[in-house]
Amino acid sequence: MARVYNWQIGREMDYPYDEHRPERQWAGVFDINKCIACQTCTIACKTTWTSGPGQEHMFWNNVETKPYGFFPMGYDVRILDALGPQDWQGERYAGQTIFEAAPSGERILGWRPDDEDYAHPNLGEDEIKGRIDRGVAYAIPHESWMYYLARTCNHCTYPGCLASCPRQSIYKREEDGIVLVDQSRCRGYQECVRGCPYKKVFFNPHSGVSEKCIGCYPRFETGEVSACFAACIGKIRLQGWISKPDQAREDNPIDYLVHIRKVAVPFMPQLGLEPNLYYVPPIHVPDFFLRQMFGPTAPRAAETYRHVRDDVTLRGLFCLFGSTDRVFPRFRVDGDVAMALEEDGTEILRVPVTEPTIVRPETERLYQIRRVNTP
Amino acid sequence: MTSKHRSAPRPRGWVWLVGLLAAAASVGCGGGRADHVIARRVEGELPRMDPVAAAWDDAPEFEATLQPQNVVAPQLAEGSVSRVRVRALHDGTWVAVRLEWDDATDDHNVTTSTFSDACAVQFPTGREVRPSPMMGNDGAPVDIVYFRAAWQTTDNMGELYPNMPPIYHPAEAAAEGEPREQMALQYQPATHAGNPTVVRPDGASVVAFSAAGFGSLSPTEGHFAVQGHGEYREGHWYVVLAREIGDASSAPLAPGQRTAVAVAIWNGSHGEVGSRKNRSDWLDLEIEGGGS
Numbered sequence: 327m328a329r330v331y332n333w334q335i336g337r338e339m340d341y342p343y344d345e346h347r348p349e350r351q352w353a354g355v356f357d358i359n360k361c362i363a364c365q366t367c368t369i370a371c372k373t374t375w376t377s378g379p380g381q382e383h384m385f386w387n388n389v390e391t392k393p394y395g396f397f398p399m400g401y402d403v404r405i406l407d408a409l410g411p412q413d414w415q416g417e418r419y420a421g422q423t424i425f426e427a428a429p430s431g432e433r434i435l436g437w438r439p440d441d442e443d444y445a446h447p448n449l450g451e452d453e454i455k456g457r458i459d460r461g462v463a464y465a466i467p468h469e470s471w472m473y474y475l476a477r478t479c480n481h482c483t484y485p486g487c488l489a490s491c492p493r494q495s496i497y498k499r500e501e502d503g504i505v506l507v508d509q510s511r512c513r514g515y516q517e518c519v520r521g522c523p524y525k526k527v528f529f530n531p532h533s534g535v536s537e538k539c540i541g542c543y544p545r546f547e548t549g550e551v552s553a554c555f556a557a558c559i560g561k562i563r564l565q566g567w568i569s570k571p572d573q574a575r576e577d578n579p580i581d582y583l584v585h586i587r588k589v590a591v592p593f594m595p596q597l598g599l600e601p602n603l604y605y606v607p608p609i610h611v612p613d614f615f616l617r618q619m620f621g622p623t624a625p626r627a628a629e630t631y632r633h634v635r636d637d638v639t640l641r642g643l644f645c646l647f648g649s650t651d652r653v654f655p656r657f658r659v660d661g662d663v664a665m666a667l668e669e670d671g672t673e674i675l676r677v678p679v680t681e682p683t684i685v686r687p688e689t690e691r692l693y694q695i696r697r698v699n700t701p
Numbered sequence: 702m703t704s705k706h707r708s709a710p711r712p713r714g715w716v717w718l719v720g721l722l723a724a725a726a727s728v729g730c731g732g733g734r735a736d737h738v739i740a741r742r743v744e745g746e747l748p749r750m751d752p753v754a755a756a757w758d759d760a761p762e763f764e765a766t767l768q769p770q771n772v773v774a775p776q777l778a779e780g781s782v783s784r785v786r787v788r789a790l791h792d793g794t795w796v797a798v799r800l801e802w803d804d805a806t807d808d809h810n811v812t813t814s815t816f817s818d819a820c821a822v823q824f825p826t827g828r829e830v831r832p833s834p835m836m837g838n839d840g841a842p843v844d845i846v847y848f849r850a851a852w853q854t855t856d857n858m859g860e861l862y863p864n865m866p867p868i869y870h871p872a873e874a875a876a877e878g879e880p881r882e883q884m885a886l887q888y889q890p891a892t893h894a895g896n897p898t899v900v901r902p903d904g905a906s907v908v909a910f911s912a913a914g915f916g917s918l919s920p921t922e923g924h925f926a927v928q929g930h931g932e933y934r935e936g937h938w939y940v941v942l943a944r945e946i947g948d949a950s951s952a953p954l955a956p957g958q959r960t961a962v963a964v965a966i967w968n969g970s971h972g973e974v975g976s977r978k979n980r981s982d983w984l985d986l987e988i989e990g991g992g993s
Contacts, residue, residue, distance in 0.1 A: 378872050378888025380858065382865075383813075431776035441813045441861075492775060492976050493916035510894035513918065515975030517775060519813065531812035532858055533891040533899045534851065 327425070330484060333571050334595035334621070335419035340426050341598075342433060342489045348503035352481050352541050353568035353580045354555065355590045357606040357647060359631065360562040363389045363451070363474040370557035371478070375540065380532025383444040386539035387554040389476045393615065395450030397477075398443035401525040402594065406618070408435055412596060414622045423598025424486060424523060434490050436520040444528075473608040476562070478554060479526040479539035480593070480601030481505050487538070490521025503602065504541035512536055523597050550651050561648025567655055568602060577656045577667075579643055580604075587640055589630045591620040606631055642679045649677050732788065735761035737985035738962055740789035740796050747792040749928040752939035757799050760788035765964055767979040772835060773915050774976075781971040782979045785820075785964055791988055795928075796954055797943035798822045798846075800964060807933040808969030809850035810861050816969035817851035818933075822942050823912070823963045824986075828953045834963045834983045835915060842913040843963075846927050846942040850969070852898075852906040853931060906930060907942055915976060946988075957990030 329338045330345035371387035388397045396402065405424065412421025424435040456470045481498075485505045488496040495511040496518060498504070507518070507527065512535040518527040519536060527538040542552035550556070551565040566580040574585035583590040583604065590604035607616050607624045609632050616624035634640050642659030646666050652674050654666035659679065666674040689696050732741065739761045748754035765787055769780035786801040800820050808818040823843040825832050832841035851857060858865070872884035885893040892899055897908055897920040907929035909921045925947050931940035946954045953960040961983040967973040 375887065377870065378884075379868075379870050381888065382868060428774075431771060431774055431778060433774045438814045441815065444813065490775075492773070493918065508894075509890040510896050512891065512896065513898055513975065514811065516813070516816075517975065529811075529813045530891070531810075531861060533889065533896070534811055535891045535896060535899060537890065 332423075332484065332598060332600045334592050334600050335423070335598060336417050337419060339423050339484075339598050341484050342425070347483065347570070348498060348500050350501065350567045351483065351503035351569075351602055352546065353566060353584075353602040353604065354478075354552075355564045355580060355583050355604045355606065355647075356476050357562045357644065358473055358475065358608045359606060360560050360647075361389065361474040361476055362560055363391065363476075364559060365389055366557045366559050367476060367554035367563075370553045371539075374542070374553045376537075378532075380530035381528075381537070383441075384528045384530075384537065385447055386526065386528075387476070387478045388447060389474050390447075391451045391453055392473050392475050392619070393455055394453040394472075395448070395475075397447045398439040398525050399446065399449070400443070401439070401523070402619075404437055405435075405523040405597065406594075408437060409597070414596070414617075417622055419596055419598075421596060423596070425484075425489060425598055433492070433517070434486055434521045436486070436490065436523070438516060438520040439525060468610065471608075471611050473611055475593075475605075476554075477524065477526070477593075478552075478603065479505065479541065480524060480599065480603045481539075481541055482602060483600035484598060486521040486523055486597075486599050487518035487527045490517040491515075492517060499543070502541070502543065502546060504543050504546070505538070506540055506543075507536055507538050509535065509537075523594065523599070524601070546653065549653050551653055555648075556651045558648055564643075564647045565653055567653075568604075575656075577658065579646065579654065579657045582639075582643060582657075587630060588623060589627045589634075589640065591624045591627050593620060595621040638679065645677050645679050650675050732757075732759045732761040735763050737987060738763045738787050738789050738798075739987045740791045740798075740989060742956065742989045743790050743792050747790055747795050747797055747943070748941060749795060749797050749943035750930045750941065752799050752801075752930060752932050752941040753934070756790060757788055760790050760799070763787045763984065765981045765984050767964070767966060767981050770835070770965075770976055770978050770980050777973060777977040777979065780979045781968040781973065782966045785966055785981070787962075787964065787984065789962075789986065791946065791954075791956065793946070793956055795943050795945055796988065797941050798962060799939065799941045800966070801937055801939050802966055803936060804933075804938050804968060805936055806968075806970045807850070809854045809933070810857050811851045811969075812857075812861050814972075815861075816967070816972060816974045817849045818938060818969045819847070819849040819851075819967040819974075820931075820938070820940050820942070821845050821847040821965045823965075824944075825953055825961055825983075826911075828958075828960075831961065831983065833914070835980070836912040836917065838914050840913070842911050844921070844925065844944070845910040845912055845918065846907055846929065846944050847910055847918075848907045848929050848931055848940050848942055849898075850906075850931055850933070850938075852901060852904075852908075855904075909944065954988055956988050959985060959987050962986040 327340040328344045330341045376384040427435040454470045454472045495508045514534045555563045555565045568580045574581040607628045609628045613625040639659045642664030645664045655669045656667040658665045662679045665676045769777040788799045823845045830841045837843035872888040875881040875884040909927040910918045925945045927944045929942045964981040966979045
């Protein structure tokens, strides 16, 4: 085992291979507070990549309802249960990662879902945390809660799938950090299915080899965002590049959200994979649950988000979410305008930070019609 | 009940003896037992695709012991197949190894967490150096002939999901040629990439590989031809794995030579796949000379 640095847990950790970060790292930010689980992202991915034989059960992108929704069944609670209670000391993880907790004779602490675990991707959908007794639904804040969690492969800096494969059939691309299964080299041993705690590698029973999210690299290579990002009608997603914390740039939209304002946090950082999808945590969920799902800084991120209306730059950046199909490596907020920029500063587009309010009269005299207030 | 049991006729001693002899004949011990693997030369057709052909009765049987692979991770903590009966035949150009082992279940489907029964034999590639029995080592590669029961299953999806409705697959609906190629690139990447375990010539149930250490299983690029077939009968697997001997001047498998063979068995229902396997050490292999 090599020793590598994982900034999300604030310390070095064991990993089977040396630390080697790609030239640039694919990353995304999902604003959970805006997701309505319409599954448009899921279908965009499904029609683009997994409409082949043996891919019927695959959802490289899925949206589940927390706390009772899973795909596959129980994927997160099962690995958390296997890992057992662990501690954080401030922002430093004092527990064991799944690499450090690997049982004797194994490369990683993992578990493999059964076939049936993929059969009910919407089980638990819209389920709330607890009962709604008479009148409770009218109380604010709500005593009961749920939220939607959109997921794809995290294209981790320290992928569990890559670490699990006994024959190095999984690799991380130097140019963008996208993690791929070499389709000519895979022998279908399913060690990656066992090793990925997010269960984002899938076995194809028709071909007999494993497949996973490819980060839409054919689109990404041309500067376009992935299909699931482009299709998001709620505009909850922002795709780009993430830097190491000590190299964070204020005008890089991902860096700004993750490193500088710390309003977006990784999913289950305690597992040790340094995942590269970041979530703006839901503001209505109890802190204890946020900490378990998104680490110790999640409550602070939710608090920052609560005050986003008073924060011109942050508010402007959120207005750029889903505004263009281009990956924009830079942004600027100038007054009431937010701009997405190319690396060289060329403007891709601009959006108003505050939508103008236009008041029209109830009766339109020109056409002699009355307007109906339909939202 | 007691009286009924008492009244049942008890078999006499000689009946058991006859039964034992008959059983021995039925499993074909005509070739006798040997203290190493002897590939006997056949003058007629070599049963390269028939693991229960009568010709196997004339081959001596060697019983090899297997141990769980517990050297490199991921390991097989507990083995499930401890013995395999090995026979071999050759015809001067091909050598065929027949493996027989006990297995309570016929595992010939694959899906998530469902694995296939499988087996493999490996041969050293040189005369001078004996490679590591665990898939060879750097500088000392091995040839491997690998069988998976699932590769004989013609309708894996249909057997696993008999009630699945017909599903429209654009890749299969596309016109032959370039359109279908493009669809395969998108929806059947392993096929498009020519993965040797997916794109098998004539849907063969055995594939030839080379290896030089754990995790290095690679296609042989047509270095030697292979054939084989497996049959599951009443709690036993019978699998024949055959390969071309190749150039006799360099191949260690030439008639009249003594070389080695090693065996690996995977029990699918025990979660055995990849490096989680039951393996033998090198077994002495004698390729009988003589004949034409």
